[in-house]
Amino acid sequence: MAAWRSWSGGVLPELSHIAGLKVYVAVVIIVVILIVVATVVVCVGRRRRTKKRVKHSSGAIPLVTKEIVVEVKIGEPEEDPKKKEVDVEESTASVESPNIGWGRWYTLKELHHATHGFAQLNVIGEGGYGIVFKGLLLDGSLVAVKNLLNNKGQAEKEFKVEVEAIGKVRHKNLVGLVGYCAEGAQRMLVYEYVDNGTLEQWLHGDVGPVSPLTWDIRMKIAVGTAKGLAYLHEGLEPKVVHRDVKSSNILLDKNWNAKVSDFGLAKLLGSEKSYVTTRVMGTFGYVSPEYASTGMLNEGSDVYSFGILLMELITGRSPIDYSRPPGEMNLVDWFKGMVASRRGDELVDPLINIQPSPRSLKRALLVCLRCIDLDVSKRPKMSQIVHMLEADDFPFRSELRTNREKDHVDSKAAASSKIPYPTRHVEPLDKSSWR
Structure with a gap:
């Protein structure tokens, strides 16, 4: 007992204080310091590994794959x-x-x-x-x-x-x-920002008794749209099929220049592929029949949609309009019937103040019919459509017939006068060779 008193009363008091602190307090402080150091080391190591994998953070930096x-x-x-x-x-x-x-x-x-x-x-x-x-x-x-x-x-x-x-x-x-x-x-x-609204607003909105979209402006919009689509189809690799060509996706600036927008449904198509099979998406009235029935998509689907858009520009009508009489609800059917019955001039939007020339109208009607051909292989490419819409010398059968009739009249006039009419020289036949 004396030894115990001696040790507990002498040695213990000396060991129970370290730098003025009790032993258990000092131990707790040391343990806390070790935990903090270990936590810092683990966090630094984890951050370095994360940086090596992907330089992402939870929102400050965009998630780009x-x-x-x-x-x-x-x-x-x-x-x-x-x-x-x-x-x-x-x-x-x-x-x-x-x-x-x-x-x-x-x-x-x-x-x-x-x-x-x-x-x-x-x-x-x-x-x-x-x-x-x-x-x-x-x-x-x-x-x-x-x-x-x-x-x-x-x-x-x-x-x-x-x-x-x-x-x-x-x-x-x-x-x-x-x-x-x-x-x-x-x-x-x-x-x-494109500052003049959409084509849909100008075609189907309340613009008054006379549309500000004259025939020339409408053809300018058609050509601009065709050029944009031609670039997507033929100027890029892989090519881009828009898949949602329609009047509400054509934006216009103050000079009536067309800009194709909204590529949310677009599909990329490599040069080694002639089509891609995908879920049918688009806008009712603009979707090509072969894509709607099979899901097989290529640039020909955009060409069909452009043909509907061009009809819309010519007529001022929506692709599907249930407020019309039964025979006029579907724009394609009504359009084809009017052209077949030689009433193409009645297709022009009545809000156009100055009617187009017969030549310009025929050119636009022909492009429409070629774009919506049920045989996809017979539809023109967008670059060809640009040429057809811009070309002044686009041939029509009626004009060719008129030119032939004019040549016939000129030849008669030349024969009746003393001015020789140019003819091709033909060698006389050797009748002995008939034997």
Whole structure:
């Protein structure tokens, strides 16, 4: 007991205080320090591994898949695989970078400010795909911001398709894609702003007793649309099939220049493929019959839709109009019947003040009929359509007949006068050779 008292009363008091602290307090502090150090080491290691995999964060940096970038670059010279890997990482690097090669990434805050909080007053378009807002960026440029509706991942699909289809495309008859926004579940596309509405509004809206769309303006719109589609079909590799050509997707500027928009349903078609089989999508009245029945899609489907659009320009009527009499509800059937009965001049929109010349009208009617040919192989390419609509010397049977009759009259007049009419020299036949 004496020894115990000696130890507990002498040694223990000395060991129970370290730098003025009790032993158990010092132990607790040391344990806490070790836990903190271990936690920091684990977090640093995890962050380094995450950076090596993908330079993503939870919303500050847009979610761009490698597949999108590679698809956009198809058709460019083959590069070193190591360099491609670097390109992918650079493309997903930071939202603060103002230009990442094929468009700028905008933050949700920037677009919220540009559209005044996505105000209802700034809505310029609305549909199943989402809502389009007019926006004013900090640099003073006007843009159209399409906020995609996230219905069962549809926003992500349309976002990806638009990036693939027209991310790097620049053409005067295609709406330019300025940039993108991807934060959390939000997916937005930022386009150049086209300031004169859609073709649908000018054709079917309340424009008064006389349409501002004269015949010449309508043909200008048709040619511009055809040039834009020709570039998608024949100027790109892989080619782009729009799949939703219609009047509401043709935007117009103040000079009535047409710009094809809305590539959310577009499909890419490589040169090794003549068609792609896909789920039938589009707008009723514009979809080609072979695509609707088989799901086989190629550029001929766009040609058919363009033919319907051209009919719409000529007549001022919608493809399907249930307010019309039974025989006129379907534009294609009514159009074909009127042409077959030689009443083509009655097809022209009555809101056009100055009627087109017979020559110009015949040219447009013929292009329509060729575009909607049920035999896909007989439909012209979009570049051929551009030529047919622009050419002044496009031949018609009636004009050829008139020219032949004119030549016949001229030959008679030459024979009756002393002015020789030029004829081809023909050698006399040797009758001995008949034996």
